[in-house]
Amino acid sequence: MKIRELKAMVLAVLAALFYALSTPFSKIILKHVGPTMTASMLYLGAGIGICILFLFKGKNEPKSDKLGRSDMPYVIGMILLDILAPILLMNGISRTTAANVSLLNNFEIAATSILAFIIFKEKISKRMCVALLLVILSSLILSFEGGSSLSFFTGSLLVLGAATCWGLENNCTRMIASKSTYEIVIIKGFFSGTGALIVALILGEKLPDIKYMLVIFAVGFVSYGMSIFVYIRAQSVLGAAKTSSFYALAPFIGAFISFLILGEKPDSRYIVALVVMIFGTFFAVVDTLKYSHSHIHSHTIHHLRNGKMETKIITHEHSHSHIGPGLAHHHTHKEEL
Numbered sequence: 001m002k003i004r005e006l007k008a009m010v011l012a013v014l015a016a017l018f019y020a021l022s023t024p025f026s027k028i029i030l031k032h033v034g035p036t037m038t039a040s041m042l043y044l045g046a047g048i049g050i051c052i053l054f055l056f057k058g059k060n061e062p063k064s065d066k067l068g069r070s071d072m073p074y075v076i077g078m079i080l081l082d083i084l085a086p087i088l089l090m091n092g093i094s095r096t097t098a099a100n101v102s103l104l105n106n107f108e109i110a111a112t113s114i115l116a117f118i119i120f121k122e123k124i125s126k127r128m129c130v131a132l133l134l135v136i137l138s139s140l141i142l143s144f145e146g147g148s149s150l151s152f153f154t155g156s157l158l159v160l161g162a163a164t165c166w167g168l169e170n171n172c173t174r175m176i177a178s179k180s181t182y183e184i185v186i187i188k189g190f191f192s193g194t195g196a197l198i199v200a201l202i203l204g205e206k207l208p209d210i211k212y213m214l215v216i217f218a219v220g221f222v223s224y225g226m227s228i229f230v231y232i233r234a235q236s237v238l239g240a241a242k243t244s245s246f247y248a249l250a251p252f253i254g255a256f257i258s259f260l261i262l263g264e265k266p267d268s269r270y271i272v273a274l275v276v277m278i279f280g281t282f283f284a285v286v287d288t289l290k291y292s293h294s295h296i297h298s299h300t301i302h303h304l305r306n307g308k309m310e311t312k313i314i315t316h317e318h319s320h321s322h323i324g325p326g327l328a329h330h331h332t333h334k335e336e337l
Helices: 001-019 022-029 033-058 069-093 096-104 105-122 126-145 154-176 179-200 208-237 240-247 250-262 268-288
Strands: 291-305 308-322 329-336
Touching: 001 022, 001 154, 001 208, 001 240, 001 250, 022 096, 022 208, 033 069, 033 179, 033 208, 033 250, 069 096, 069 179, 096 126, 096 154, 096 208, 096 250, 096 268, 105 126, 105 154, 105 268, 126 154, 126 268, 179 208, 208 240, 208 268, 240 329
Parallel strands: none
Antiparallel strands: 291 308, 308 329
16 A cells, blocks of 8 residues: 555545544533534634635645636535534534434435435435435434334434535535635635624624634634545545545544543434444445446557558457445446447
8 A cells, every 4th residue: 555545544534533523522612602603603713724724735736727607506505505504503413412413414425315316316326225224214213202202302303404404515516526625615614604603693692702712713624624625635545435435434433522522321222323324324335435437448450451551540448337445346348440
């Protein structure tokens, strides 16, 4: 394994770790600051942090296309969803355990895939269907209160609402993913953060003391800003599939940190949901690791025909599809003269 790939793997794990920190630390912050205000400050912290990073590092980055007028519908959708999602999430965190929230965040996988199927008519493989069903089942187990009547935890439903918003936001962002990453993250941070701040003030939530504000900015910069930044760095070396497989660790890391620093104890319902979620995540990761590529080979052939030398170029195209390293492999062959 090359050192460059090893560093990229470390960055991918760091991306998962950085994002995982957001839930338990937000749980602590919410004891002192309103949920909508916290949501706004987290995104503003990400925007400010990445903006500063751009001033020092951005000029050395390869140039990317800037967002244009045709991208605006997706940008606006991204901003509005990034206002609503963290507000729902912070309200959910304040009503349930951080460990529950960490696992429920995996519902974003299901929401993204289902919405991609509905909106963009993307195909969903049998393996991904199994993964989606298991993730949904785990989410229902975490959300259901039990007892004689059918009732659900309000906090869990709010987190599922946030995950659904982010699932739709992922489908908006994918339409502009080839544009400048710095520009996208900075827009997310400043515009979504400002939007949530306006909502917080309308709801009567007060600005936090400067000490809490700085803490929220720092958490936002690390968990939302730097998480995205190092994720992209890793993806440039490992590719999207391998990077996302590492990032799938985030919910489980978040749950572990919640047990560690918040003293939360899992009950039997949580253990069952955890096992189901692990299997669901496994199937999703294996499906994500499926990728395809093609090789084109050209051969030049010289031969005599009727006493004259003729040259022919034969082109072979091989299309390969893999499911994880060593798990499965097939290819098709095409030949043109």
